[in-house]
Amino acid sequence: MPIISISLNEKLLEEIDRIKDEIGFSGRSEVIRASTRMLIADNKEKEELSGEINSILVLIHSQEVEDKVTEIKHDFEDIINTQIHSHLKENKCMEIFILDGSADRIKELSKMFHRSRKIDYIKLIVV
Numbered sequence: 001m002p003i004i005s006i007s008l009n010e011k012l013l014e015e016i017d018r019i020k021d022e023i024g025f026s027g028r029s030e031v032i033r034a035s036t037r038m039l040i041a042d043n044k045e046k047e048e049l050s051g052e053i054n055s056i057l058v059l060i061h062s063q064e065v066e067d068k069v070t071e072i073k074h075d076f077e078d079i080i081n082t083q084i085h086s087h088l089k090e091n092k093c094m095e096i097f098i099l100d101g102s103a104d105r106i107k108e109l110s111k112m113f114h115r116s117r118k119i120d121y122i123k124l125i126v127v
Contacts, residue, residue: 006032046110046124049103053126057097057106059113060088060121068116069095076109092120 008016016031025031061069073080079101086094099106110124 053103055099055106056125058123059095059119061119063091065118072112079105
């Protein structure tokens with residue numbers, strides 16, 4: 001089995017250790033392998049989306065990147081039915097987008113936020 005090396009900040013490492021202990025994984029590598037499998041499965045599910053769909057996109061980001069979020073969302077007004085913006089603790093914001101339209105456009109919007117690398121959390125939920 002190939003071995004890879006990764007760098008993690010202390011907060012992420014603490015979360016991995018907490019999950020390892022809470023769920024009962026044998027080690028950190030098992031947590032990372034399980035997480036990778038979940039990400040791959042989620043990505044495959046999203047790739048298979050087609051036609052007209054309804055979905056919810058949830059973002060959490062720092063207030064500092066508000067302009068980037070606004071810039072991206074303006075290019076997708078054709079699929080955004082509703083947007084809810086809420087201020088959270090520690091200068092964070094939550095955005096909830098209710099989307100209706102082409103699966104390809106919705107996937108494109110999600111990918112744009114992922115590519116910006118300035119979003120702390122992104123979750124696309126297809127309903």
